[in-house]
């Protein structure tokens with residue numbers, strides 16, 4: 001879970017990088033000299049002292065370098081005091097983090113006075129308890145010191161802390177130190193954009209893009225008792241901060257004790273639903289749950305390819321917690337060949353992993369072997385859930401030749417109807433928000449643990465969880 005946020009200033013919160021390119025020209029203009037066209041770029045990589053030396057020599061100035069330096073510093077200072085603008089969407093982002101009770105600090109290579117003056121004028125000083133500068137930290141942003149000091153102050157570990165940055169060396173340093181890094185585009189570092197995108201956990205063109213409501217689509221069956229299927233998915237997506245949409249594959253007459261009827265939709269009607277949704281509100285992620293027949297699976301595969309859907313999470317639902325079968329025997333083969341290769345991740349429980357890997361699973365070692373086998377056969381990341389059968393809360397992710405355990409605390413709650421649907425929808429929601437797969441799983445496990453720990457107790461069988469355990473507010477009372 002995110003417990004703190006650290007912001008860079010220039011190029012991240014403020015659209016101020018331009019002054020560093022412009023200051024030499026402004027200085028020369030102030031003493032009546034016209035600058036060469038490329039002066040901004042020449043001075044950009046120099047320190048202020050080096051720059052002062054350069055203009056003194058190049059323009060044969062009579063002023064001493066100390067005086068030039070001071071004049072340049074005054075121009076910069078006035079710029080922060082009077083002009084430096086905010087990047088669009090920055091205030092909305094700060095407001096959102098503050099409403100989520102996430103403490104924030106600044107980590108900047110600039111000096112404190114300038115930042116304070118600009119923040120005062122822009123009325124954003126109230127969001128930050130403290131400003132950390134490289135000067136005070138004793139190292140620039142090629143070293144992690146400033147981020148580590150800021151995180152210590154916030155009381156959060158690096159992996160629980162967001163770092164917002166716009167330059168590649170800072171992104172790299174924070175990432176290497178274990179922080180979750182959000183990269184943002186800035187004109188001044190436009191040549192490094194591809195690299196920033198590759199190295200950061202999440203990247204955006206501007207803060208408005210990050211703030212835009214993310215969307216997720218569930219393609220699954222309806223559970224009339226509301227604890228699994230479409231209903232669990234929508235509740236989970238809502239609780240995980242994304243806008244939820246649905247395409248229903250089947251109606252089930254179901255409660256906590258079992259399934260008494262299944263009525264599939266026709267492939268044409270499923271196609272109709274998918275077209276209607278995707279052509280209007282494009283989903284940032286898609287979760288696929290119960291799909292009982294071959295024809296429906298083929299329809300989904302065709303439509304998702306046609307619409308170039310991304311972030312697809314496949315929960316290969318075969319049997320409900322209550323024991324009822326939810327997919328026909330011959331559809332399993334189609335599921336394997338048509339849906340698994342499209343998935344960013346698939347989330348089989350142990351019995352499902354046994355079917356997909358064609359082997360028995362009796363130990364954690366078997367889980368790794370089965371996940372590896374499925375990954376190699378269908379080229380998708382595999383999250384094999386420990387679930388009820390083996391160890392309850394420990395799940396294994398296999399991707400890119402690497403096995404990673406997500407160890408959860410077992411919660412003593414017999415009401416586990418819909419846990420698989422909930423976990424896969426939470427993962428899809430997190431992928432939609434731009435988190436990496438590992439972070440998406442980590443967050444999804446925290447969510448499901450909270451929903452189980454809320455100890456809702458409804459129905460005569462294995463009951464549903466409280467998906468809204470984190471949704472508070474005046475309408476909840």
Ligand SMILES: Nc1ncnc2c1ncn2[C@@H]1O[C@H](COP(=O)(O)OP(=O)(O)O)[C@@H](O)[C@H]1O
Nearest residue numbers: 349385387388392393394409410411419420423
């Ligand atoms: N008692 C429990 N305590 C904590 N986590 C659990 C518990 N039971 C299941 N989980 C977690 O819930 C998620 C869903 O797993 P599982 O119950 O195996 O799925 P399915 O419903 O598909 O069988 C997994 O992340 C699993 O580790």
Ligand SMILES: Cc1ncc(COP(=O)(O)O)c(N)n1
Nearest residue numbers: 221228229320418419420421
């Ligand atoms: C419509 C529908 N879809 C999926 C499940 C699986 O539920 P669980 O998550 O408990 O395995 C279910 N019981 N009903």
